[in-house]
Amino acid sequence: MKIRKAIHAGYCWGVERALDIVTDTAAAHPGETVRTLGPIIHNPHVVQSLEEKGVQSVNDLDEMGSGTVIIRTHGVPPETYEHAKAKGLNVVDATCPLVTLVQNKAKQLVQEGYHLVIFGNPRHPEVIGTIGHAGGKATVIEHPEDVEKVHLPKRVGVVVQTTQETELLAALLAHLAPRCKEVKIFNTICNPTIERQEAARELARDVQVVIVVGGKNSSNTRHLAEVCREEGATAYHIEDATELDPQWVKGIENIGITAGASTPGWLMDQVVERLEKIEPAV
Ligand code: SF4
Incomplete structure (x- = not known):
């Protein structure tokens, strides 16, 4: 079995920037409440790892009494900034430019x-x-x-x-x-989306099956799976290696792997490792 990775896959710079903002903000406010308004990115593994570091997400500003709220890459309407300021919250904006x-x-x-x-x-x-x-x-x-x-x-x-x-x-x-x-x-x-879609198309033309790694609620990941199907490949959208079904790749010679803009590289690496265990690379 041959495994090929898409040349553009995984974290985009907008997501990396937002995660750096979260880390820097938490470091600058030790012992204080720091929350993201909604999950910072559409990836449950990353969100869980931030929660373990004390940065939880809230669905509504009214779940917070004080502290710092971080606006995620997707942005929010102007009223949300006004509401946060009226509540006396410190607002840090990680909206992607x-x-x-x-x-x-x-x-x-x-x-x-x-x-x-x-x-x-x-x-x-x-x-x-x-x-x-x-x-x-x-x-x-x-x-x-x-x-x-x-x-x-x-x-x-x-x-x-x-x-x-x-x-x-x-x-x-x-x-x-x-x-x-x-x-x-x-x-x-955005350009990272265009690059990831083009790379996924190119990959899907050369392989029979593409494994697309990313949050189930991530639009850009879902679109990558659709793009691969449009090119005639069978695409499976999974969040992590545990969802990989050995039957999907049984007897398949060429497998592709790609990942959405909110998927960390280590999740992709784990999928490759699991694939290699299912059927050793040639
Ligand atoms: S996918 Fe595009 S718009 Fe969204 S965070 Fe990444 S660079 Fe920004």
Whole structure:
């Protein structure tokens, strides 16, 4: 069995930056309450390791009476900063600068008079935060074909969730173009996402099975699995090596492995080690 890793996989710089911010903040406030608002990244192993170091996550600011709250990579609406400050909390912002860019572009489109369309998952915190920064008014399109189900004015401005799949964006535009007189789009898919998707595509063309490692609630990891399937490979999305089923790779000669932007390298290494135990490399 041959195992190949995607050339771009695992932690992106936005996630590394956020984890450094958490570590530095905890070190700067020993003995004080330091919490992240929501899990800092969509990876349960990393979140658990931070909890062991005393940095828990809260789902709501009202779960905190005092201390420091860290805003995660996905960002939050402006009201959340205001609420935290009104409660007297110290706010440390780990929003990824590429998410801030989406928020700013959304605001710009609204100021220019476009009806804002956000192409992404309406339940994802990045999309919820972006709506807030754009003044609360936007149409969120989750699937390109959903364009046919909503009423849109003639002038629309589009921003895209950073972890969206690039091929789906082309499909969205094909649906929008016949329905609108003017479409202004900022392709805000972030570069680490594009690199990981391209690397996953390339890998999936050369192997029969791809193991995609990352949190089940991580959009960019889920998209990597979809991209591999689009290229004809069988893709399995797992959170760690314990989920690996030996039957998936039985008799398979070429296996690929990739990981989402919130997956630490050691989790990928453990999956490779387990694969090598199931069937020794040739
Ligand atoms: S996936 Fe992109 S937007 Fe999200 S944290 Fe990484 S670099 Fe930032």
